[in-house]
Amino acid sequence: MKEGDLVAGRYKLLRPIGGGAMGAVWAARHELLGRYFALKFARAPVKTDPPARARFQREAQLVGKLRHPNIVDVTDFGEVSPDGDFFLAMELLEGETLAERIEHRGPIESYEAVAIAADVARGLSAVHAVGIVHRDVKPENIFLARSPTGSTIPKLLDFGISKEQHDSLATHQGALTGTPAYMSPEQANGDTNLDPRTDIWSLGVVLYEMLTGKHPFVEQNYPSLMVAIAERPHEPLERAVPDAIRRIVDTCLAKRPSDRYSSSDALLDALVSVGNAGAKHSPGDRGSSRRNARWLIAGSVLASFIVVVVAMWIRRASDVPSGTRPPSSASAAAESAVHVPASSSTHPVADVVPASSMTQASPSSMAPAPSTTPQKAPRAPVKRPSTSVTTPGF
Template identity: 45%
Template sequence: MQPGDLVSGKYRLLRQLGRGGMGSVWAARNELTDRDFAIKFLLPELAQNRDALHRFFLEARACGQIKHPAVVAVYDMGQAEDGAPYLVMELMEGEGLDQRLERSGIFRPGEAAACVAYVARGLEEAHVRGLVHRDLKPGNIFFAIDDRGEVVPKVLDFGVTKATVLADPKFVRTNTGAVLGSPAYMSPEQARGDEDIDGRSDVWSLGVILYETLTGKIPYDGANYNQLMVSILMDKHRPAIELNPAIGEELNDLVESTLQKDRNKRVRTARELAERLESLCTRITGTPYPGFGARSRSMAPPPKPMPTPTETWVEVTPVRRRTSAAVWVSGAVFVAAVVGMGGIAIARTRPPVAEVASRSVSVLSEGRGRLVKELDRLKAAPPVEPSATPEGDKTEPATPVKNDEHVIEPDELPSAAPSAPAPRWTPGRVPPPKKNGQVHDGVTSPGF
C-alpha cells in the first residue's frame, strides 16, 4: 500500500501511522464525507482462514455497537483490493499509556486508580456483549485529547486478538516469530492455553497494568517466553506496596485481588473492579469520583509528538490551544452591539400608526365641521325665485324651503345638481342668437 491509494472506492490513504505484527495502520480520508479516519489493515495471510475471517467481521460488527467513551469507536469494516481485512476507526490525538509511563514515570495513586477504573467501565460494556479483549497492555490504552482539551483513556484494537487466535496455528505468530499478543500481560488461563476465556482474563490484564502504573515494573518477568509463562503460572509476585509504599494498604489489596492465579478467587467482573477503584479514588483524593475527564487535566499531554515504534496507530499532535477569555468577551460585545443596532433600525422603519390615526381623525373632524356650516348656510338662505324660461319650457319653478319642513341630512344632499334647470335645445330648432355678437358662449378672448 502506498499514499494516495484508494481503498474500497472511498478511503484515500494519506500516510502510514504505524506498523506492527498484525498489520499496518494508516491515516485515510473518506472522499465522500471529507472526514479523516484511522484504518488498520490486518496481514493478508490472516484472512486465508475463512472461519477466522468470518469471526473477525462478527467481532468487528459487535465492537461497532459498543457505545462508551473509553472504547475506540469503530465506524466501518471491509476488505481491501489485496484481500486484507480492515477496520475504520476514529483518528485521535494524544499518546499511549506506554509512552506516558516512559515519559513521566509512575502515576500517583489517585491517577492510577481513576485511569484503570475508567478503562474498566469501557470493558464492562464489552463483556456484557460477550466480547473479551485478550490483549490489554499499555500500548493498547491511548490517552486521547478530546474537543475540550481533556485527556480520556481509550481501549484500542478491541476484539481483534480474539478473532485471530481462532486462525490456523501457523498464523498465530508474527513475521518476527514472536507470539501474537503481549505475554507479560496474559492471564494464567491464557498461558495454559485454555479455550474458555472470559472477562476475568481482562481483569487480570488490568491488574498487571495497574501494578505497572504504580510501581513502574511488571509483576512477572522472564528471560524468554517459556520462562515468562512458567512465572505467570507458578511464581509469586512481589507486592506492589513493597516497591511503592505510598500506594497504601487498601489499594495494594485490590491489586492483589486482581492477580489471583485462580480466576474464581479473582475480582469477578470489570464492573466490580471499576466500582472498587472509584471508591478508593474518592478516599485517596478526598473528593467524589466524577469520572476520569474531571481528573485528567493533571495528566498533561506530551510537549511533542511521540510515535510508538511498532503498535501506534493514531496520530500524535500537540494540544490545541484554547481561545482566550478576552477574545470571547470581545466577540460577545460585538454581537450585542450588532443586535442592538439592528433592533433600533427595525423600530425606526415601522410605520407611525398612532400618528397616521391622529391625522385621520383630525381630517374627518374638520370635514364634518365644514359640512355642518354648509347645511346651516343653506337653511338660512332666502327662497330662490323661479327664472324665466323659453317659450314652451314646462319646467316648474323652484319651491322655497320652509323652516318647519324636514331638515336635510348630509347623506341626502345631491352630488352636483344646479339650482335651476338650464334651457333645453330641441333638434331642428335654431338656438337663440348670442348677445353683442359673441360667437362662443361666455368666451370673448380672440385667442380661443
C-alpha cells in the same frame, strides 16, 4: 498500499501511523465527508483463513454497534479487493498510548492511575456485555486521547478483533508475540475457554505497571515468564502505594479466576470507591493541613512571646517612681498597646485540590517547609520481560 491510494472508493490514504504483526494502520481522509479516520488493514494469515475472516467480521459487527467513550469508535468495515484484503475504519485519535506515557514520564501518581484503570474498566464492561473478551489488555492498547477541551480520555484499542481469530494459528504463526507479559495464568496454561476475568488479570498488570513503571513478572525467557505468571507471586508493590490500591492489584492478580473480581463491573466499583476516598484525602490536602498546622504553631508562639513582653513591660512600668510615670495608667497603656482578640490569629484557607495534584504553593510570608513527600528517583526504562514486543495499533 501507498500514500494517495483510494480505499473502497472513499478513503484516501495519507500516512502510516502504526502497525505490527497483525496489520497496518493508516491515517485517511473520507473524500465525501471530509473527515479523518484511522484505517486498519488485516495481513495474511487472517486473509487466507476463512474461519478467521468470519470471526473478524463478526467481531467488527458487534463492536461497531458499541458507542462508549472509553472504546475506540469503529465506523466502517469493508473489502479492499476480491482476494481477501479488508479493513476497519475507526475514529482518528490525538494523544499517546499509555505505554508511551509511562515510557516518557515514568510511574503515574497512585490515584491518577486508579482513575485511568477505572475508565478502562468501564470500556471493558461495555465490551464484556456483548460477549467479547478482549484478551490483549496492555498499555499499548490503551490510548490516552486528548479531547477538544484538553482533558484526557482513556480508550481501549484492538478489543478482541485481531486476537480472537488467531487461536488456531498462534503456535505456528506467532500471533501472540508481544502479549505474553499480560497473559493471565489460564492463558499461560493454554486454556482456550476464557471469560472476562482474564481481562481483569491483564488490567491488574497494567495498573501495577502504571504504579511502578515496571512489570510484576520480569523473566529472561518465554518459558520462565509463563511459569512465573502461572505459579509464582508477583513482585510486591512499593510501600508508598496506598493499602486500598494494593488490595485491588492483589485481587486482580490472583492466580485462580474465582479469587479475582467476578466481573469488570465489580472491579470498577472497587476502583471508584478507592478513587473517591483518595479525592477526599489527596496528598495536596494533606500538605495543606500540615501547612495550616505550622501556621497555628507559629501563631501560638508569637502570641506567647507578645504576652511575655507585655508582662515584662507592665512590671517594669510599675517599678518606675511615681513622679516619672506617664500620665496614663499602665494597664490602659498595655490594653492600648496589645489588644489581640483570640479570633484574630488568621490562618490560610486550604484550597481543595484534585487528587492528582502533587504540590501546593506555601504562603508567601513563610519559607516553604521541607516536603515530606518522597521524591521519585530518576526514572529507569520500563522493565518488561524480554519476550514482550510492543506493537502499537495491533
